[in-house]
Amino acid sequence: QQQVKQSPQSLIVQKGGISIINCAYENTAFDYFPWYQQFPGKGPALLIAIRPDVSEKKEGRFTISFNKSAKQFSLHIMDSQPGDSATYFCAAPGTASKLTFGTGTRLQVTL
Amino acid sequence: DAGVTQSPTHLIKTRGQQVTLRCSPKSGHDTVSWYQQALGQGPQFIFQYYEEEERQRGNFPDRFSGHQFPNYSSELNVNALLLGDSALYLCASRGGLAGTDTQYFGPGTRLTVL
Secondary structure: OOOEEEEOOEEEEEOOOOEEEEEEEOOOOOOOEEEEEEOOOOOOEEEEEEOOOOOEEEEOOEEEEEEOOOOEEEEEEOOOOHHHOEEEEEEEEOHHHOEEEOOOEEEEEEO | OOOOEEEOOEEEEOOOOOEEEEEEOOOOOOEEEEEEEOOOOOOEEEEEEEOOEEEEEOOOOOOEEEEEOOOOOEEEEEOOOOHHHOEEEEEEEEOOOOOOOOOEEOOOEEEEEO
């Protein structure tokens, strides 16, 4: 069974700081790398995703960096805000869009 | 346009009972997947339905079964409930099996087994 290893498990960042979450994967056949954001009591919501033909994708304050040779991808949240406090999951699709999720990172942005 | 909807929101059952959870996919979507999310963990894939057939299955016992109806809605059934089945059950939908189109998740059903 393919695994996606995510770190850190939890993260505390001051308002305005940069939050960085990392994921490592095993299966080189993965071709789509999404990040999901989940608030308490809610289902995960797609935040941003990247394909391996590019090394970086930016959407607003959120950036994915992809390192194909190291089989790693990371999420950067610039100018972190208290409203960003949530649990973040990286994921990779297996066959026929079966998502394999990382273990999650609980982000807390303090004032 | 309604997104993925699930019912009920919360459910309390006792060990040994059976439960049925329901999901309506996002408009235009025909593929439904079910995930189990234990507290503090990432979602785990249970199975996926397309054209009313189970297409893929994760590492879950046969006590977990499902169904997809002609209108693409889906049910998840769990028999002989165990305490360890307590979790948030998530339904996700997308259009078709192939490709990397986004999966959209519903809010989940919180199942508590006492």
